[in-house]
Amino acid sequence: MSQITLQASVTALRGVGEKLQQKLNKLGITRVSDVLFHLPLRYQDRTRLVPLGSLRMQQECLIEGVINLSQITYGRRRALLCHIGDGSGSLILRFFHFGKSQQQQLAKGQRIRCFGEVRQGPSALEMIHPEYQLLPADEVIPVAATLTPVYPTTEGLHQLTWRKLIAQALTVLAESAIKPLPDEMAKQFSLLEIPLEHALKLVHQPPPEAPVTDLVARQHPAQKRLAFEELLAHQLSMRQLRQQWQQYQAPVLTTDSALSASFLSALPFSLTVAQQRVVGEIYADLQQPIPMQRLVQGDVGSGKTVVSALAAIAAVAGGYQAAIMAPTELLAEQHYQTYKQWLLPLGVSVGWCSGKQTAKQRRDMLAALAQGETDVLIGTHALFQDQVQFQRLALVVIDEQHRFGVHQRLALRDKGHQTTIYPHQLVMTATPIPRTLAMTAYADLQVSIIDSLPPGRQPVTTVVVADNRRQEVIARIHAACQQDRQVYWVCTLIEESEHLQCQAAEQTLADLQQALPDLRLGLVHGRMKSNDKEAIMQRFKAGEIDLLVATTVIEVGVDVPNASLMVIENAERLGLAQLHQLRGRVGRGEIESHCVLLYHPPLSENGSARLTCLRENQDGFEIARRDLEIRGPGELLGTRQTGLPQFRIADLLADAMLLDDISAAADRLMSAYPEQVPVLIKRWFAEKMNFGQV
Numbered sequence: 147m148s149q150i151t152l153q154a155s156v157t158a159l160r161g162v163g164e165k166l167q168q169k170l171n172k173l174g175i176t177r178v179s180d181v182l183f184h185l186p187l188r189y190q191d192r193t194r195l196v197p198l199g200s201l202r203m204q205q206e207c208l209i210e211g212v213i214n215l216s217q218i219t220y221g222r223r224r225a226l227l228c229h230i231g232d233g234s235g236s237l238i239l240r241f242f243h244f245g246k247s248q249q250q251q252l253a254k255g256q257r258i259r260c261f262g263e264v265r266q267g268p269s270a271l272e273m274i275h276p277e278y279q280l281l282p283a284d285e286v287i288p289v290a291a292t293l294t295p296v297y298p299t300t301e302g303l304h305q306l307t308w309r310k311l312i313a314q315a316l317t318v319l320a321e322s323a324i325k326p327l328p329d330e331m332a333k334q335f336s337l338l339e340i341p342l343e344h345a346l347k348l349v350h351q352p353p354p355e356a357p358v359t360d361l362v363a364r365q366h367p368a369q370k371r372l373a374f375e376e377l378l379a380h381q382l383s384m385r386q387l388r389q390q391w392q393q394y395q396a397p398v399l400t401t402d403s404a405l406s407a408s409f410l411s412a413l414p415f416s417l418t419v420a421q422q423r424v425v426g427e428i429y430a431d432l433q434q435p436i437p438m439q440r441l442v443q444g445d446v447g448s449g450k451t452v453v454s455a456l457a458a459i460a461a462v463a464g465g466y467q468a469a470i471m472a473p474t475e476l477l478a479e480q481h482y483q484t485y486k487q488w489l490l491p492l493g494v495s496v497g498w499c500s501g502k503q504t505a506k507q508r509r510d511m512l513a514a515l516a517q518g519e520t521d522v523l524i525g526t527h528a529l530f531q532d533q534v535q536f537q538r539l540a541l542v543v544i545d546e547q548h549r550f551g552v553h554q555r556l557a558l559r560d561k562g563h564q565t566t567i568y569p570h571q572l573v574m575t576a577t578p579i580p581r582t583l584a585m586t587a588y589a590d591l592q593v594s595i596i597d598s599l600p601p602g603r604q605p606v607t608t609v610v611v612a613d614n615r616r617q618e619v620i621a622r623i624h625a626a627c628q629q630d631r632q633v634y635w636v637c638t639l640i641e642e643s644e645h646l647q648c649q650a651a652e653q654t655l656a657d658l659q660q661a662l663p664d665l666r667l668g669l670v671h672g673r674m675k676s677n678d679k680e681a682i683m684q685r686f687k688a689g690e691i692d693l694l695v696a697t698t699v700i701e702v703g704v705d706v707p708n709a710s711l712m713v714i715e716n717a718e719r720l721g722l723a724q725l726h727q728l729r730g731r732v733g734r735g736e737i738e739s740h741c742v743l744l745y746h747p748p749l750s751e752n753g754s755a756r757l758t759c760l761r762e763n764q765d766g767f768e769i770a771r772r773d774l775e776i777r778g779p780g781e782l783l784g785t786r787q788t789g790l791p792q793f794r795i796a797d798l799l800a801d802a803m804l805l806d807d808i809s810a811a812a813d814r815l816m817s818a819y820p821e822q823v824p825v826l827i828k829r830w831f832a833e834k835m836n837f838g839q840v
């Protein structure tokens with residue numbers, strides 16, 4: 147191995163053939179050093195056996211016992227249940243999928259060791275589909291000596307493969323020299339005193355004596371050290387982007403046009419003070435000859451769409467085009483309808499661009515666009531495609547930012563540019579994150595906040611109810627629908643896989659239909675074809691469905707003002723931010739709205755604090771702040787649920803206290819050691835800067 151360097155292609159590693167290389171490339175891993183920086187998402191503790199008598203719910207752990215009873219039950223779903231005991235307590239193993247031979251193996255008297263998550267079952271604690279190993283009756287089988295890292299991965303790339311690749315990459319690292327950060331920096335920021343090599347080695351292969359709880363809680367100094375550097379690299383790349391932008395030119399737009407005046411006077415409402423302020427900030431940018439790079443944050447229902455329309459109007463009034471992009475077909479369609487309703491009467495033409503158009507529709511759309519007949523084009527990611535060419539694009543609006551990565555934003559930037567003119571960019575998100583965090587997460591953007599809701603909004607009354615009171619909830623649904631209201635029933639992730647989750651949603655639909663035979667029910671879940679999903683959502687919007695059973699796919703932006711009740715099952719398993727987003731689907735009209743958070747008792751102290759916070763608060767920013775307080779270290783909900791950018795090891799929320807130092811370190815590095823900047827960025831974000839996509 148000695149001649150391999152960190153810069154060598156991954157194919158230099160043993161076992162990396164063409165197929166594996168392709169999979170690795172898909173994750174943005176091309177060089178040996180990229181393997182090294184593919185960091186564990188978390189750890190599994192298989193170093194000790196937990197006595198059954200001291201299991202805690204939601205604990206992921208290693209257990210051992212003897213099967214006392216093995217039986218097939220035919221409840222809601224056929225399942226194989228194995229009751230095991232170890233003298234200190236008992237546990238049920240539940241299998242939904244099992245073969246004949248498996249069933250025979252899992253017989254009474256068999257000693258078994260399992261790894262899995264402990265859950266509260268209907269009658270006792272359970273593990274669903276644990277990993278298991280059959281053990282001989284009375285031999286001592288050693289447990290793992292070290293924590294087991296779990297790597298983010300892609301289909302067909304197993305954890306074992308990762309461990310092998312990483313072991314090799316660590317050998318290469320041991321024989322290489324990584325240019326360290328300047329001494330002065332290590333002195334100023336104490337975390338940087340740990341050499342990078344040590345930190346990498348420790349997180350990949352924690353030695354047996356490493357503190358397990360610290361590592362699991364992501365509190366180990368080596369982890370913090372890496373998080374610091376990753377956030378620093380992110381900050382540097384964002385700043386670089388921002389500097390680049392400022393060297394580009396953008397069309398100067400006039401903002402006090404007759405068009406915007408007639409738009410405003412035709413609107414059935416007047417803008418809130420917050421909306422006016424944000425429009426003012428946007429308009430100030432649009433009058434500059436450099437491209438706007440602005441993020442508008444506004445809670446669900448705060449009225450971001452009309453703000454984006456005013457920006458689009460400035461482009462159109464100046465004789466330019468605007469593009470509006472949303473993350474899903476449904477949201478794009480919703481914008482399309484809204485924009486048409488607002489803009490067509492003013493003589494502004496609105497076009498539609500989606501991946502599902504027929505060849506002819508597409509040709510017509512492209513022609514109209516290229517000839518400048520379309521003023522505002524609305525669509526999904528299909529807008530990114532190369533053939534979509536604007537005649538004179540001046541503004542790009544991206545709604546619900548967190549579904550798109552930075553590099554996608556960059557791709558859109560390049561759409562409008564002829565020679566050196568770039569379009570202005572407006573990014574909108576409902577993710578309520580505190581301003582300081584937003585400034586780090588989106589350091590390449592200016593931030594505007596719509597901090598109040600339009601008048602007349604009814605707060606959503608939220609109640610927290612144990613799921614053994616399901617009957618009462620069902621009666622409530624019936625009552626709401628009797629009054630011609632509509633209802634969402636959200637099934638959340640209670641199952642291991644999306645497949646099982648969708649099955650569970652189907653089962654819920656069947657149960658609810660039986661309980662509510664006179665209502666019209668519909669179902670949307672992640673495994674449905676997007677056409678079918680859209681069709682159901684459209685019918686719900688049109689009032690043809692009373693009760694919509696859904697998985698969390700309905701999270702973002704959907705606007706059905708007549709929906710006045712939402713029931714969220716297993717609410718205790720979701721993050722606060724996500725619950726708040728979901729709840730924002732109701733309370734969008736003038737009707738009094740309700741949200742029922744169903745939980746499965748008993749509720750942990752933390753779970754109880756979270757649900758109470760949601761019951762007592764309506765303001766997304768306040769909820770985000772409380773979320774930070776309530777989640778202790780060791781409880782990592784991950785940024786995935788909050789819509790913040792994803793990192794390899796850093797967590798913007800958990801590492802928030804590092805941000806001031808990181809900003810200072812970025813200043814120092816840029817002014818005193820500019821040659822280090824590209825090194826750091828490349829180390830963490832490879833070529834494609836595709837953080838967030840793993």
Ligand code: ADP
Nearest residue numbers: 415416417418444446447448449450451452600
């Ligand atoms: P979001 O910020 O979640 O995207 P929308 O733009 O969809 O919110 O607005 C939610 C609803 O509020 C829409 O029906 C919109 O027409 C309405 N709305 C927006 N601004 C105002 C306002 N100033 N006064 C009254 N209603 C408004």
Ligand code: MG
Nearest residue numbers: 450451545703
């Ligand atoms: Mg919206």
